[in-house]
Amino acid sequence: MDFDMLGLAPRLVTKLAELGITDPTPIQAQAIPHAMNGRDVMGLAQTGTGKTAAFGLPMLDALMKNGEKPSPKTTRALILAPTRELAKQIADSLSAFSSGSHLKTVLVVGGAGITGQSRRLEKGTSILVATPGRLLDLIDRGAVRLDETQFLVLDEADQMLDLGFIHALRKIATLIPKERQTMLFSATMPKQMAELAESYLSNPIRVQVNPPGQAAEKIEQCIHFVAKAAKTDLLVELLDGHRDELALVFGRTKHGMEKLSRVLENKGFAVAAIHGNKSQGQRDRAIKDFKEGKVRVLVATDVAARGIDIPGVRHVYNYELPNVPDQYVHRIGRTARAGADGCAVAFCAPDEMSDLRDIEKTLKTTIPVASGRPWEVLGNEPKRKPAGNGRGGPRRFGNKGSGGAGKPKGDRPAFGKPAGDRPSFAKPAGGGQRRRKPQGNRAAG
The missing domain is CATH 3.40.50.300 (P-loop containing nucleotide triphosphate hydrolases)
Structure with a gap:
């Protein structure tokens, strides 16, 4: 026809x-x-x-x-x-x-x-x-x-x-x-x-045409199970293998993608970034340069997941997996456009395993593994209980119904700080007034 x-x-x-x-x-x-x-x-x-x-x-x-x-x-x-x-x-x-x-x-x-x-x-x-x-x-x-x-x-x-x-x-x-x-x-x-x-x-x-949630057939997908700290080095290694081809790199945050673009620039890549902190003029110039091949790597948040129609995009990298499964489909849909072939590479850190499961459930398939082994630690991690101390106030990571700030149970630090560095406010020294400025690692009391 x-x-x-x-x-x-x-x-x-x-x-x-x-x-x-x-x-x-x-x-x-x-x-x-x-x-x-x-x-x-x-x-x-x-x-x-x-x-x-x-x-x-x-x-x-x-x-x-x-x-x-x-x-x-x-x-x-x-x-x-x-x-x-x-x-x-x-x-x-x-x-x-x-x-x-x-x-x-x-x-x-x-x-x-x-x-x-x-x-x-x-x-x-x-x-x-x-x-x-x-x-x-x-x-x-x-x-x-x-x-x-x-x-x-x-x-x-x-x-x-x-x-x-x-x-x-x-x-x-x-x-x-x-x-x-x-x-x-x-x-x-x-x-x-x-x-x-x-x-x-x-x-x-x-x-x-395609059932909702399915990725285009001509997109070759794979996933690397890699620690978060090692993602950038792996990305540089993979990008280095096709410096003359257009690649899109997706992540979650504006600041994270801006930082990543600077790292890639320092590694010698022709790179630009688009995200919500960029003006419309900056975003338009970045896409224009990407289309014309002046920029070979475009680093973006999901602001670009549906707004780029460039047939020459050969590679899409999910540097960070999206927490909305359908967004993965839209991201990788930036490649294999107009009947061309494309390659979609995803990185998965331990804390992204639940996102990966949701994505594969949406795709109704398992993404082939390129390197590493699926992380298991987070799959068995118990979910955090809802906050609440039984008296209408917030509960501090393990203070169960105590009513006061108290001290975290076991060895678990409060608010993400190492246990030894957190001053205790449970009881003022000598029964006097509460200490206003705790110092060092010394507990008050």
């Missing part, structure tokens, strides 16, 4: 050919015909399978045939995405598909000047790509209204739920006419998705 057979306008098919896009992906082949018939669509497919074209091409086709110009401060089509990176990626793709036509695409996201975005919306736009928070800001300012919106797309809807956008989505939905076409695309299917689909979609057709 080719795009001609899907019924798209010849102008769009020609533009796709100019961009080197000739054969529809499975999600495109399934979703586009239904969307062109005006049906609401719920699409389930992993990242990297071509969802943007799946909802974008039928929408562009309809807007091109309509030919009407939008009224001032309105939009014909609204696309909502959870992150700035993903929103920009969608806007860039749609602009490329529609170049040379009368259609105009506007991007509005946080981290950029809202005044300039307001000005770009004054004359109206054919397509508005937005993150929910910034869109509500613009609506509150009177910069845009949604009463003439004919198409609504929710992309990566599961992540919007994860990020707490459900209330923003509900508010936005009340501002859009009920007579519209809605398309919802997601890589996973959490329980809340059924509620979201019921609220937004009318008699939708469901199209599905």
Whole structure:
């Protein structure tokens, strides 16, 4: 099947050919015909399978045939995405598909000047790509209204739920006419998705490529069981084996990834970092340099797990495992894009064994072991009991119902400090006043 057979306008098919896009992906082949018939669509497919074209091409086709110009401060089509990176990626793709036509695409996201975005919306736009928070800001300012919106797309809807956008989505939905076409695309299917689909979609057709939670078939996965302190050395060793190929490295924290990027830079790697502490300009430059090959290693938090569509990414490293299993699928989905092969390498420290179990349960498979042996110590570790001392106050690591601060039971130190370094406040010396500034290792009393 080719795009001609899907019924798209010849102008769009020609533009796709100019961009080197000739054969529809499975999600495109399934979703586009239904969307062109005006049906609401719920699409389930992993990242990297071509969802943007799946909802974008039928929408562009309809807007091109309509030919009407939008009224001032309105939009014909609204696309909502959870992150700035993903929103920009969608806007860039749609602009490329529609170049040379009368259609105009506007991007509005946080981290950029809202005044300039307001000005770009004054004359109206054919397509508005937005993150929910910034869109509500613009609506509150009177910069845009949604009463003439004919198409609504929710992309990566599961992540919007994860990020707490459900209330923003509900508010936005009340501002859009009920007579519209809605398309919802997601890589996973959490329980809340059924509620979201019921609220937004009318008699939708469901199209599905990979079962929710499954990783793309062309991704070769493996895991290294490695102590936390040895992760950086192992990462350097593995990256050193393919310095000329693009690699993404994911971790959990902003500060941790910033520190890791500096270490890799000192090791001679062309590296950049993107995370929540970076400005939008810094994040855009980092991704641009990564796409152009000026940067070979991109270190990121989950802000990039769904916002990077770079076919050249050959390797994805989970330096730290995510504590949300579905996020692992999205991270490794940054490789093996557009039909290419990819490699996903994960590191697992002892305290990440429960995360690994949850990930493998979601994948319904066991990730092949590249080195080391599965850690067992945390698997048998008893869970910490809920806090409480029987009198309504907090319990200090083993003071069971004593009512006072007391001393930890056994050899277990309180608050993570070595037992010998912690001064005791249980009893003032000689029955006098409580000591204000305990010194050294000397216990008071």
